[in-house]
Amino acid sequence: HSALKAAICLTTALVAAGPAMAEFQDRTFRVSNGINEDHPVNTGMKAMQACLDDATGGKMKMQGFWGGALGGDLQATQAVRSGLQEAVVTSSSPLVGMVPALGVFDLPFLFRTPEEAYAVMDGPFGDTLNEKLDEVGLINLGYWENGFRNMSNSQRPIKTWEDFEGMKVRVMQNNIFLDTFSNFGANATPMSFGEVFSALETKAIDAQENPYVTIDTSKFYEVQSYLSETKHAYTPFLFLFSKAIFNTYSPEEQQALRDCTIVGRDVERAAIQDLNQESLKKMEEAGLEFNTIDPAAQEEMLQKSQVVYEKHKDEIGADVVDQVQATLAEMRGN
Ligand code: TF8
Numbered sequence: 001h002s003a004l005k006a007a008i009c010l011t012t013a014l015v016a017a018g019p020a021m022a023e024f025q026d027r028t029f030r031v032s033n034g035i036n037e038d039h040p041v042n043t044g045m046k047a048m049q050a051c052l053d054d055a056t057g058g059k060m061k062m063q064g065f066w067g068g069a070l071g072g073d074l075q076a077t078q079a080v081r082s083g084l085q086e087a088v089v090t091s092s093s094p095l096v097g098m099v100p101a102l103g104v105f106d107l108p109f110l111f112r113t114p115e116e117a118y119a120v121m122d123g124p125f126g127d128t129l130n131e132k133l134d135e136v137g138l139i140n141l142g143y144w145e146n147g148f149r150n151m152s153n154s155q156r157p158i159k160t161w162e163d164f165e166g167m168k169v170r171v172m173q174n175n176i177f178l179d180t181f182s183n184f185g186a187n188a189t190p191m192s193f194g195e196v197f198s199a200l201e202t203k204a205i206d207a208q209e210n211p212y213v214t215i216d217t218s219k220f221y222e223v224q225s226y227l228s229e230t231k232h233a234y235t236p237f238l239f240l241f242s243k244a245i246f247n248t249y250s251p252e253e254q255q256a257l258r259d260c261t262i263v264g265r266d267v268e269r270a271a272i273q274d275l276n277q278e279s280l281k282k283m284e285e286a287g288l289e290f291n292t293i294d295p296a297a298q299e300e301m302l303q304k305s306q307v308v309y310e311k312h313k314d315e316i317g318a319d320v321v322d323q324v325q326a327t328l329a330e331m332r333g334n
Contacts, residue, residue: 023250023251023252023253024056024057024059024060024250024252024253024256025059025250025253026059027059027060027061027249027253028060028061028062028063029060029061029062029063029086029087029245030062030063030065030070030085030086030087031045031062031063031064031065031086031087031088031089032065032068032069032070032071032076032079032080032085032087032088032089032090033064033065033066033067033068033088033089034067034068034072034073034076034089034090034091034193034194035066035067035089035214035217035218036066036067036217036218037064037066037067038217039213039214039217040145040213040268040271040272040275041089041144041237041268042064042066043267043268043271044144044264044265044267044268044269044271045062045064045264045268046267047263047264047267047268048062048260048261048263048264048267049061049062049260051256051259051260051263051264052256052257052260055256055259055260056253056256060253060256060257062087067194068193068194070085070088072094072192072193072194073088073090073091073094073095073192073193074090074094074095074173074192076088076090077090077094077095077098077138077240080138080240080241080242081098081136081137081138081242081243082137082242082244083137083242083244083245085242086241086242086245087141087239087240087241087242088240089144089237089238089239089240090237090238090240091146091172091235091236091237091238092105092106092235092236092237092238093105093106093172093173093174093176093177093235094172094173094174094192095238096174096175096176098136098138099129099132099133099136099138100315100316100317101128101129101132101316101317101320102129102132102133103174103176103312103315103316104129104316104320104321104324105233105234105235105236106174106176106177106180106233106235107176107233107308107309107312107316107321108176108180108232108233108301108302108305108308109231109232109233109298109301109302109305110233110234110324110328111148111233111234111328114145114147114148114234114269114273116328116331117234117236118143118269119327119331120324120327120328121143121236122143123327125323125324125327126143128320128323129320133238133240134243137242137243137244138238138240138241138242138243139240139241139242139243139246140238140239140240141239141240141241141257141258141261142238142239142258142261142262142264142265143236143237143238143239143265144236144237144238144239144264144265144268144269145236145237145265145268145269145272146210146211146214146235146236146237147211147212147213147214147234147235147272147276148211148231148233148234149209149210149211149230149231149232149233149234149235150209150210150211150212150215150227150228150229150230150231150232151169151207151208151209151226151227151228151230151232152207152208152209152210152215152220152221152224152226152227152228152288153167153169153206153207153208153224153225153226153228154200154203154206154207154223154224154225154226155167155206155207155225155226156226157226157228157289157291158226158228158230158291158293159228159291159293159294159297160293160297160300160301161184161185161297161300161301161304162184162185164181164184164185164186165184165185165186166185166186166187167186167187167206167207168186168187168189168204168205168206168207169181169186169187169188169189169205169206169207169208169209170189170190170191170196170199170200170205170207170208170209171188171189171190171191171209172190172193173190173191173192174190175312176308176312177190177233178190179308179311179312180232180233180305180308183304183305183307183308184301184304186207189205191205193218196208196218196220197218197219197220197223200220200223200224201223207224208220208224209230209232211272211276212227212276212279212280212283213272213275213276213279215227215279215283216275216279216282216283217279221283221286221288222286224288225287225288225289226288226289226290226291227280227283227284227288227289227290227291228290228291228292228293229290229291229292229293230293230298230301231293231298232301239261239264239265241257309321
């Protein structure tokens with residue numbers, strides 16, 4: 001009679017779920033990633049999928065593509081924008097051509113802690129940027145984490161900004177990063193992420209900058225000798241959905257997507273925080289020489305970078321820069 005009991009339970013569940021489930025259709029959507037499958041974004045996507053299974057009775061399925069298999073950040077985002085592809089997890093930095101206000105995240109040394117970044121992104125300021133993304137056909141379902149960016153290179157430890165002199169540094173396709181590193185005396189070269197490994201390997205470039213977990217999972221450390229903890233920027237991942245496709249979904253489907261992206265975000269952020277030091281340790285064990293930057297040298301880098309703030313403020317939007325700085329000042333109790 002346990003089979004009968006199970007059948008009764010199942011029937012009750014189906015009846016209970018019946019009206020809601022009618023709002024969900026079978027949908028499979030593609031999520032493009034530049035990073036590899038062993039990055040915590042995948043951990044977050046698994047949690048997001050479990051949440052979607054619950055919320056939609058298993059009707060909504062995500063299919064992750066990794067290592068730029070569907071194109072680099074910019075290319076994949078264009079495809080999402082034009083409705084050819086459903087979703088992309090991308091850095092904000094290559095998208096400043098579409099939404100200049102996103103450049104705020106590229107300003108050197110803006111955030112000091114992940115908690116500051118979370119509070120700004122998940123609050124009203126993040127919503128302001130989401131509205132601007134919406135205007136160009138992109139629904140930002142949530143700010144996931146890439147993280148604080150640090151330097152790797154094949155030449156020497158970076159301890160002060162002067163150590164950048166003449167170094168060939170790959171930067172993202174973003175003028176704020178380009179100017180930040182040029183201003184330090186580096187030979188900054190914009191390049192898409194997919195080209196970085198081989199450019200480092202062939203010594204076409206000496207250096208790149210990314211969070212530890214990305215340097216680890218994308219294997220850049222295999223062709224680098226030095227790691228320097230500059231924490232010169234915190235850049236987020238945006239979980240972008242095609243507005244053209246999103247608009248064809250029912251309100252219930254849209255809500256499930258929004259809610260579950262936030263569930264995934266929290267799991268992903270926690271996974272990165274867990275993995276950060278582990279990735280660093282692994283890379284040191286692989287033979288990379290590691291150094292931190294002393295606070296005075298860090299402060300000097302920040303001061304030296306003020307010209308970058310001045311130069312880019314208008315193009316980001318003076319109101320946007322003022323808003324984030326006011327929010328941070330308030331949080332810091334200044
Ligand atoms: C970069 C970004 C990348 C990501 C990802 C690979 O350096 O930091 O980590 O945007 O798509 O290009």
